[in-house]
Amino acid sequence: MSDARRLTTPSFLVLGIIDKLGEASPYDVKVEAARTVAPFWSVPHAQVYAQCDRLVAAGLLSEVRQEGGRNRRMMKLTETGKAALEEWLADPAFVPVEARERGILKLWFGARPEVLAPVQLDEHHRTLTEYEELAEGVGDLLTRGQREALEFGIRYERMMVDFWQWVEQRGA
Numbered sequence: 001m002s003d004a005r006r007l008t009t010p011s012f013l014v015l016g017i018i019d020k021l022g023e024a025s026p027y028d029v030k031v032e033a034a035r036t037v038a039p040f041w042s043v044p045h046a047q048v049y050a051q052c053d054r055l056v057a058a059g060l061l062s063e064v065r066q067e068g069g070r071n072r073r074m075m076k077l078t079e080t081g082k083a084a085l086e087e088w089l090a091d092p093a094f095v096p097v098e099a100r101e102r103g104i105l106k107l108w109f110g111a112r113p114e115v116l117a118p119v120q121l122d123e124h125h126r127t128l129t130e131y132e133e134l135a136e137g138v139g140d141l142l143t144r145g146q147r148e149a150l151e152f153g154i155r156y157e158r159m160m161v162d163f164w165q166w167v168e169q170r171g172a
Contacts, residue, residue, distance in 0.1 A: 007060075007084060010043050014051040015060065015085045018075055025072045026052040036146075039131075039153050060084055101160075107167070117168040124164060128157035 007015075017032045018024045024032070030048045033041075052075060055061040060081035066072045077085065103120045107113065131154045139147055 007088070009041075010047055010051050011055060011060075012085065012088050013037065013041060013043055014048060014055060015077060015081055015088075018061065019077050019082070019085055023074050023076050025074055027072070037149075039127075040149060040156075055081065103164075113167050114171045117164050117171070121161065121164040121168060124157050124160040128154065128161060131157060 013033065014029055017029045017036075021028060021032060026049045029052065030045050033043055033048065037043075052061065052073075056063045056075065059078055061075040062078050063073050063075050066074055103111075103116055106116060131150060135147075135150055135154060139150065142150065
């Protein structure tokens with residue numbers, strides 16, 4: 001079994017971000033993940049640091065300490081790391097989505113839709129507006145994959161707006 005099959009999605013998130021940045025500290029990875037992929041893939045900060053350590057130990061990342069200052073650890077993908085990332089990117093395998101919507105869980109356990117729906121609707125409308133403005137403002141500057149990920153966010157938020165409107169109307 002290849003390295004790519006033993007790694008987890010958070011491993012590939014770290015490899016992918018470091019690949020995009022060229023070189024990065026664990027802190028840089030954390031900041032870039034929050035700035036870019038957080039809307040569709042969250043990763044706890046502690047997990048970023050643990051993944052970096054694991055990937056260095058596995059030989060997928062090389063590590064150099066910066067001289068002076070804070071003596072930051074700077075990492076780059078090794079050839080093995082590049083190969084593992086490329087293999088993962090080329091693998092079309094389907095993995096079911098793990099939906100983690102707190103509002104839906106609350107509905108399941110009996111939250112009052114008339115209390116929950118208006119807040120959920122407002123927040124999903126707000127996020128949808130942010131994504132649409134982002135697409136309008138920088139959509140042409142994004143790579144194809146980044147634009148497609150943004151489109152996923154737009155379509156997801158539209159679906160959530162539609163869902164919460166449906167919930168709200170059922171209570172009327």
